[in-house]
Structure formats: C-alpha cells, structure tokens
C-alpha cells in the first residue's frame with residue numbers, strides 16, 4: 001500500500017502537458033471500471049487536460065475496457081478499430097487502452113497485430129503510471145504496449161473526478177480469490193487486496209462533507225474485506241462508516257453468499273444508515289451446477305441465508321444474478337433454478353446467458369449448451385421473474401418511502417418533471433416533481449406498482 005507521491009503529482013502538474021488539450025474517457029463494464037475511470041479522469045485533469053464528451057475533439061482518448069463477456073470484448077474491439085480514422089486525421093492524438101481486457105495476453109497480442117496505432121496499453125493496477133506514460137509519449141517516447149504493476153499494490157491519493165456529487169462508488173478492495181469456473185475476474189484483477197479502513201473512512205467523510213447522500217462500497221466480494229493492519233472484517237468496516245456523521249446511506253456490492261455472515265446481517269439490521277438491500281448473486285438453483293461453478297455453497301445454504309436475512313432485517317430487498325446455460329446444465333438443473341426463483345421471490349434478478357471466457361475452466365468443459373436452448377431458458381426465467389417482481393412490488397401499493405432522486409427523465413404534466421429515484425431497497429420509483437429534487441431525498445407514495453419499477457406521487 002502506498003500513497004500517490006505528492007511530489008510526483010506536482011511534477012505532473014508542472015508538465016502541464018495536457019494544457020489546452022481535451023481528454024475523452026470511455027468506460028465499459030462494471031462499477032469497478034467506473035471507479036477506475038474516475039481516477040483516470042483525475043489524473044488527466046491534473047495534467048491540465050479538459051474532459052470532453054467525444055473522441056473527435058480529444059487529444060487523449062482512453063478506453064477503459066471490460067472482459068466479462070466475449071460479446072462485450074468484440075464490441076469494444078470494434079470501437080477501438082473506429083479510432084484508427086481519428087488517429088489518421090490527428091496523428092498527435094494519444095490513444096490508451098486499459099482495464100480488464102488488457103490484462104489478457106491473447107488480447108494484447110491481438111491489439112499489437114491489428115491495432116498498431118494504439119499508443120499505450122496498461123493493466124488495471126498500473127493506472128497511476130498514466131501521466132508519466134502520456135508525458136513520455138508526448139515528448140517522443142516509444143509506444144508502451146503492455147505495462148502491468150505486478151505487485152498489484154493499492155495506490156492511495158490519486159483523487160477522483162465523479163459525475164455525480166450526490167452519490168459515489170468507494171472501492172474498499174480489489175481482486176478476487178474465488179475462481180468461480182466461469183469468471184475471468186481473478187485472472188485479470190489479481191488476488192484480493194483491501195484498502196486501509198482509515199483511507200476508506202477519510203474518503204467517505206470527505207464525500208459526505210461535500211454533500212454526497214449515498215456511498216456504495218465496492219469490491220468483487222466485499223465479504224472477504226480484511227483490514228490490512230487490524231485484520232478486522234467487512235461488518236466492522238460497515239459499522240465504522242455508519243458511525244461517521246452526516247445524513248447519508250451506505251450500499252455495498254458484491255456479496256458472495258458463501259461469505260455473508262450473520263454478523264453482516266446484524267449490522268444491516270441495526271444500522272439506520274445501511275440500505276435495506278442486499279445483492280446476493282446465486283448464479284444457479286442446482287447443486288450440481290453450483291459445484292461445477294465452484295461457488296462453494298449449496299442451494300440449501302443459500303435458502304437458509306435468505307431466510308435468516310429476511311427474518312432479521314425489516315423490509316429487506318434481495319436481488320441476485322443468475323447464469324443460464326452453464327456447461328452441462330440439464331432441463332432438471334434449470335427446473336431447480338426456476339423453483340429457487342419462485343421460492344425466494346427476488347425483488348430483481350439480473351439474468352445472463354452463459355458466455356465462454358477463454359482462460360477459464362468452464363470454457364473447456366464438455367456439454368456446452370446450444371444457444372437456442374439457453375435463449376429458451378432465459379425467456380422462461382425472465383417470464384417467471386417478471387411475475388415474481390410484480391408480486392413483490394404490488395405489496396408496496398399505497399406505502400410511503402423516502403427516495404433519492406437520481407434522474408430527471410423529462411417533462412411531466414403540470415409544468416413539473418418526471419423524476420426517477422431509488423428506494424432504500426434500491427427499487428426504481430418514478431414520479432412527477434420539481435427538477436430541484438435531483439440529488440436530494442423526497443417522500444413518495446406508491447400508486448402503481450409494475451414488474452420492474454414503481455410509479456408514485458410526491459407526498460411533501
């Protein structure tokens with residue numbers, strides 16, 4: 001663990017290499033990437049760049065990539081290809097690829113061969129090196145084709161340029177040790193490393209002081225957070241964050257069910273600042289498939305965890321992820337998935353078709369499920385969840401909730417706006433109200449529950 005060297009930072013400012021130039025950063029994938037891009041934006045601004053919304057007007061273009069799905073990778077490579085024409089028009093433009101895709105050797109080889117105009121390719125934990133590399137390139141240095149920080153050391157103090165002032169992602173750890181057989185993350189993000197609780201608390205404190213209403217603590221599996229000096233776990237970190245002064249809510253993701261403890265449930269139940277929502281990715285309802293996925297819990301373990309959580313936390317909303325068509329998944333396995341979803345009644349479910357990821361054990365497993373079978377199962381699951389989601393939401397009709405308004409969607413009748421917001425349980429509520437509510441709490445009554453969102457009215 002080290003702190004981003006302030007002297008180095010000053011030197012970067014002195015270079016002022018980006019002065020009078022614009023930087024464009026495109027982010028693909030998950031919240032972790034969004035958070036990394038916020039750091040890249042801070043580094044670019046420190047160099048004097050002005051952030052902009054299109055690569056056409058930029059002198060620095062950064063693609064922060066995602067490797068979770070093969071289809072996403074192909075789309076990103078297509079977008080990278082489109083940069084070629086821009087680079088030809090403006091040869092001094094610096095192009096950078098970073099993120100999970102660039103941690104894979106075969107992808108980097110492909111980039112070298114097919115996209116030789118790319119100036120800098122760096123790994124996920126070498127982002128803090130960007131100013132040095134950009135400066136070097138601007139002053140005639142060679143192209144950097146692959147730079148990784150093998151140590152994976154956490155570098156504190158880089159800063160963040162966030163798009164929203166009222167809510168923020170705060171990473172608490174990086175990497176993953178779980179090696180689920182379908183997942184590329186441990187190979188591209190490395191082993192688990194946790195931030196010092198003091199650094200996390202200082203960041204949240206400063207966010208709250210500047211008006212932030214909601215922080216989401218981020219990690220691939222927040223339940224394995226270990227304070228590097230004290231050895232304390234995630235529930236203690238939650239208590240410490242909740243003890244900070246201010247009117248704000250705490251969310252977290254993602255929570256591996258095998259590590260979700262009763263202590264965690266108790267903290268959510270007892271701290272008002274903790275949102276009453278837990279995202280517990282189950283991935284399958286079949287014990288056979290869970291074993292093949294290396295998830296390290298059974299269907300029974302999961303059901304018991306959900307039961308304990310619901311018993312202790314009033315109004316808890318539970319959401320999950322499900323993979324359909326994992327190699328070897330039979331109709332009987334899929335029926336187990338359907339029956340689990342039926343039994344639990346998730347508030348929301350994110351369903352994915354299994355996608356082969358080169359380099360993972362599941363990619364080499366026999367009995368890959370044909371695409372049309374996967375799609376049929378996906379449709380059946382979606383239909384079930386649409387019904388279950390509606391049942392959960394219907395029970396909210398007439399009830400009042402405090403929501404955080406996070407989007408102004410357009411005009412509504414009566415000269416006000418259509419606003420979108422989130423409940424404590426992370427459900428979307430749309431209602432008509434003044435645009436000034438954006439970024440603030442409001443009190444709403446649910447008037448029309450639907451499957452995927454709720455319609456409501458402003459109470460005061």
Ligand code: SF4
Nearest residue numbers: 176178179180183185
């Ligand atoms: S817990 Fe499993 S699915 Fe989640 S990031 Fe780690 S390996 Fe991937």
